Amino acid sequence: MYEVYVTTRFSAAHQLRGYDGKYENLHGHNWTASVTVEAKELDEIGVGIDFVELKRMVDDFLSKLDYHNINEVPPFDTQNPSAENIARWLFKQLEAAIDKQHARVKRVEVYETPESGAAYFE
Ligand SMILES: Nc1nc2c(c(=O)[nH]1)N=C([C@H](O)[C@H](O)COP(=O)(O)OP(=O)(O)OP(=O)(O)O)CN2
Numbered sequence: 001m002y003e004v005y006v007t008t009r010f011s012a013a014h015q016l017r018g019y020d021g022k023y024e025n026l027h028g029h030n031w032t033a034s035v036t037v038e039a040k041e042l043d044e045i046g047v048g049i050d051f052v053e054l055k056r057m058v059d060d061f062l063s064k065l066d067y068h069n070i071n072e073v074p075p076f077d078t079q080n081p082s083a084e085n086i087a088r089w090l091f092k093q094l095e096a097a098i099d100k101q102h103a104r105v106k107r108v109e110v111y112e113t114p115e116s117g118a119a120y121f122e
């Protein structure tokens with residue numbers, strides 16, 4: 001098996017509804033998202049999935065959040081924009097978008113700061 005990784009960054013504000021403390025208030029982060037795709041074989045040029053293609057897909061989805069108040073962007077207008085929920089949302093978007101027999105999204109990590117983040121995998 002092979003794993004292919006891309007990491008990208010975006011800037012956005014959010015607030016955790018119902019949080020008992022300051023994180024219920026609107027605040028911003030420079031977020032990092034890391035995506036792992038697993039491939040059971042390589043294509044004719046020897047890659048599991050093209051980094052560039054994968055990063056373009058990830059950036060496309062994250063452009064919906066970049067420089068936005070995430071709480072106003074569906075589904076986070078009704079679902080709390082925690083790192084966990086954002087990681088699951090990105091995983092599901094990518095799962096539907098990666099149209100390859102031999103490669104599938106394995107893990108999505110979302111960091112609010114370099115020290116704190118969450119991951120989603122199945
Ligand atoms: N499991 C989770 N816990 C928390 C989440 C989350 O998404 N999942 N989110 C928050 C807050 O959004 C908070 O901003 C996170 O803060 P932190 O990473 O600790 O860093 P900050 O620099 O933003 O916080 P300071 O208090 O200013 O250092 C909380 N928990």
Ligand SMILES: [Zn+2]
Pocket residue numbers: 014023027029112
């Ligand atoms: Zn936060």
